[in-house]
Amino acid sequence: MSVNYEGIALVLNCGSSSVKYQVVDTTKDEPLASGIVERVTDHALAIGEVIETLSQPGSGVDLADLTVVGHRVVQGGDEFSAPTLIDDAVERAIAKLSVLAPLHNPGHVAGISAARAAFPQLPHVAVFDTAFHQTLPEAAYTYALDLQVAREHGIRKYGFHGTSHGYVSREVASLMGRDPKDINVITLHLGNGASADAVQAGHAVDTSMGLTPLDGLVMGSRTGTIDPAVVFHLHRAAGMSIDEIDTLFNKQSGMLGLTGYSDLRDVHKAIADGSHEARLALDIYTRRIKSYVGQYLALMGSVDVIVFTAGVGENDDIVRLESMQGLEGLGIVIDPARNEGRKKQSTLISTDDSPVQIWVVPTNEEHEIAVQSVAAVSA
Template identity: 70%
Template sequence: MSANIDGIALVLNCGSSSIKYQVVDTTREEPLAVGLVERVTDHREGVQEVIASLNAPGSGVNVADITVVGHRVLHGGEEFSAPTIIDDAVERTITRLAPLGPLHIPANLAGISAARAAFPHLHHVAIFDTAFHATLPEAAYTYAIDRDIAATYGVRRYGFHGTSHAYVSRETARLMDRPVEDVNTIVLHLGNGASACAVAGGVSVDTSMGLTPLEGLVMGTRTGDIDAAVVTHLARTAGMSVDDIDTLLNRKSGMVGLTGFSDMRDVNAAIADGSHEATVAMEVYCRRIRGYVGQYYAQLGHLDAITFTAGVGENDAVVRAGSLAGLEELGIKIDETRNTTRSKGARLISTDDSRIQVWVIPTNEEREIATQSIAAAAAG
């Protein structure tokens, strides 16, 4: 969703022990306020800290000017496929979805409850990480397991990082000076969590994360794609419990499992020091991305652009080069100088004769949440 409706949104991203927030005025390029409340044990108190910070002299915000509160919510399941104005019934439905995101959804709900109590006169809008991927064709979201079990327990691909993929794919088209409906893009959101998305004319048609954010690319602490039988193998041979295996795959795998580091800067430093383990880990990381690029190129049939975003994607030239190495015959050519020149802004890093453009575009999920929330509130 995109909209030309102006307004001021308080955007909340509530974790189990933190609240990230921004105040976004859609008529201005930069947010009015950005902040983080840490060591949260009670989200009502945490939201009050946010309000106190915004009311402090010099904050640059008049709280009375806020027109809507946008909430980032991890998972919408099959129930929510668009920005949704929150009422008691919506809260109850999100609560039922908690098993799909047990680490995130309870915190999201605690923040929603606290913010609704603090701002009872405003619309509160849930923006779901999964919503952008509601357009996936059935063949893309269906897992090849028993249909009845899948239907009963909601087992399918949902995808995540939707606000980022939506924003970045639209920005890619804008920077190319083309209508988004005419542009096919592969977006590579590479942060501590990482996902790829095939976007056809502004519509998500495939994505690497699945039922949960574990599937797909190698990440900071998550394994990404893995033979499902590894779970039963470890249970039978190592005596590991379901919780043990869940912790292994989500918190002790990926780059930290391979190298001891979850931060790619540390991995690059280890490679520079001659570490074999770090060198192999980087090859594993980039090989996985390259495989998804090839897969999505084939699914799209025609590709106009590849865009890197998020912390690693925006800042790591080694990863960008490694992820697209050897794809010159497919019309993908990176310019080494452009790729290694550091910049905080959006920039083209492909060669002038590259048939497919390669971009680096900083993501702005908070602005996307604000834009969608303002539009939903205006429509509601």
């Protein structure tokens, strides 16, 4: 969505125990204010703390200038494919979708309810992580599971990080001087949570995350793709409960489970100190990225550009280099010198003669939520 509307949005990302916020003027690149309230037990009190902070002299914000409150919501299910004005019915629908995102949607709902009470005079808009992936073809989002069971329980691929994937895929098209409709893009959102997208003609046609954010790439503490029968084996052979396996897969696995570290900076240090486990873990991590790049190139038939974004994608040159090395036969040629170092600005890191361009594009999900929220109330 291009910036056709101007306004100032309070962007809220409410989790179960934290409230992250930014105040964004859609005409400016940098937020007017930002912060986080942690150890939240009462979202109404947390929103009150946000208001108190923003009301202080020198905050850079006049609350009277706010146009809209934009809310990040992880799971929109089949119901929400675009930014949506929140009323009581929408709030109830988001709460109902908690069955598909029990770690995320309940916190979103608590934050939405508290914010609507605190700012009753303002429109509130929900921007869904899953919305960008509503364009996936049926063959991409349907699992080979009994159809009646799948339909009854809403089991399908939803995909996540959609706000980020949408933002960087459009941003890189602009950087290349191309129309998003004319290029094929592979976006790699690599952070503590990580996902890959295939974006064809401006629309997502596949994504690595599935029913939940557990599937796909190796992550900080999540397994990524794993044989589902591991669940049965751990239950039968190790006597583990479903909740214990859920915790193992989501919070005790990935790089943390392989190395003891969820932060890749610690993994790199361990490799430098000679750790075989850390070296193996990084090989697993980058091998998985390569496999998705190859899969999506085959799926789309051709790729014009690959984009790295998010905390690891923007800052870890070793991950970028090792993820792209060996793909020269596919027309993907990274330039080690251009790639070196952290990238705070959009940077081309492929060679001049690489048929497929490789970019690092810093994501800006909060700004994108602000833009979409302002547009939703201005249209």
